[in-house]
């Protein structure tokens with residue numbers, strides 16, 4: 001399995017929701033978030049962050065298939 005967490009920094013508005021929900025997976029850098037995942041399976045908190053991002057900037061994929069944000 002290959003997982004990938006990405007943040008579209010062009011869409012991110014720096015709300016900090018993702019860093020609050022999943023502090024080990026996102027970091028605010030110059031008022032924009034970036035993912036700092038190590039390629040391991042995303043935990044529930046990462047998927048929650050993708051669901052909660054007000055800008056829809058977070059995408060989580062598993063073997064190339066989008067699994068977050070969830071519907």
Ligand code: SF4
Nearest residue numbers: 012013015016018053
């Ligand atoms: S929740 Fe979304 S908009 Fe807010 S900092 Fe994270 S990526 Fe950016």
